[in-house]
Amino acid sequence: MLDLPLSSAFVTFDAQGSGCLSHGIEVMGRRWFVKRATTPEARLSLARASRLHAAVAHPAIVGPDQILDGPDGPVLVYPWHDGSVLNRATIHGSDRAALARFQQLPIGEVEAAVDTILDAHQAVVTAGFVAVDLYDGCLLYDFVARRMRLIDLDEYRPGPFVLDADRLPGSRRYMAPEEFVRGAVIDQRTTVYTLGRMVGHLLDSPAGWRGSARQRDVVDRATQKVPEDRYSSVAELTSAWRDTTQP
Numbered sequence: 001m002l003d004l005p006l007s008s009a010f011v012t013f014d015a016q017g018s019g020c021l022s023h024g025i026e027v028m029g030r031r032w033f034v035k036r037a038t039t040p041e042a043r044l045s046l047a048r049a050s051r052l053h054a055a056v057a058h059p060a061i062v063g064p065d066q067i068l069d070g071p072d073g074p075v076l077v078y079p080w081h082d083g084s085v086l087n088r089a090t091i092h093g094s095d096r097a098a099l100a101r102f103q104q105l106p107i108g109e110v111e112a113a114v115d116t117i118l119d120a121h122q123a124v125v126t127a128g129f130v131a132v133d134l135y136d137g138c139l140l141y142d143f144v145a146r147r148m149r150l151i152d153l154d155e156y157r158p159g160p161f162v163l164d165a166d167r168l169p170g171s172r173r174y175m176a177p178e179e180f181v182r183g184a185v186i187d188q189r190t191t192v193y194t195l196g197r198m199v200g201h202l203l204d205s206p207a208g209w210r211g212s213a214r215q216r217d218v219v220d221r222a223t224q225k226v227p228e229d230r231y232s233s234v235a236e237l238t239s240a241w242r243d244t245t246q247p
Contacts, residue, residue: 009034020046020154024080031080036070043073045154050074052156058123060116061150062140081149087136099136101143103205110210111245113141113148114199118238120150121195125234130159131191132179135171136201160187174198177225189227192237196222196230199241214244 009023010031019042022035037043053063068075084098102110117139121131133155140149155169163186168179176193178184200219203211211219218240224230231237
C-alpha cells in the first residue's frame with residue numbers, strides 16, 4: 001500500500017463542485033492522482049466509481065491502481081497522466097481553453113479521439129453500465145502524445161434503470177430528455193444520446209462545423225428526442241461513425 005503524504009502534494013484540486021478533494025502526489029519518482037470525498041454525496045459517487053472500474057477495463061479509461069478505505073469512504077489512487085482537461089469546471093466556472101485548442105487540431109486527430117471515446121463506451125455498455133454525467137470535463141487530452149483519456153466517470157451506473165429522481169446529475173448540454181423525467185427508463189439509448197452530443201461538440205468550433213455532412217447526420221440521429229429514433233446501441237452508433245471516416 002502506498003504511503004500518501006497529502007501535505008507534500010504538488011497540486012491540489014479543492015474547488016470542485018462534486019464534493020471531492022483531490023491531490024497530485026509524487027512518491028518515489030512516480031506521480032499519482034488521489035481523490036477522496038468530503039460530502040456524503042461524494043462518498044456515494046466514489047463508491048459508484050469503484051464499482052465501475054472493477055467491471056470495466058479499457059486503455060482509454062483511467063482507473064484506480066488502488067482503492068483505500070478512508071474515514072470518509074473510499075480513497076481512489078489513480079496513476080497520474082499528463083494532459084489537459086478539455087473543461088476545467090470548478091465552483092468558480094468553466095475554463096474551456098483546452099477544448100478550443102482541441103477543436104483546432106487537424107480533423108483526423110479529432111476523429112481519432114472521437115473514435116477512442118466511442119470505443120471506450122462499448123466496453124462500458126458491454127459491462128452493463130450506462131453513462132451518467134459524461135461531459136467535456138471528463139476528457140483528458142495529451143496534446144504531445146495525441147492521446148485521449150476518460151477520467152472522473154464517478155456517476156456511471158448499472159443499467160438499464162428507472163429514474164427515481166427529478167433529474168440525473170450532469171451538464172444540460174449533454175443530457176438526454178429522459179434524464180429529466182422521473183420514472184423514465186435510462187438505458188443504452190440514453191448513452192447514445194450523450195455520446196452524440198459529445199461528438200457534435202468536439203467536431204464543432206467557433207468557426208463552425210468541422211466534420212462532414214455524413215458525420216452531422218450521425219450526430220443528428222444519435223441525438224433524437226425520442227429514444228426509439230436514435231441508434232439502438234453504442235455499437236450501432238460506433239459502426240455508423242466509423243463508416244464516415246473510411247477513405
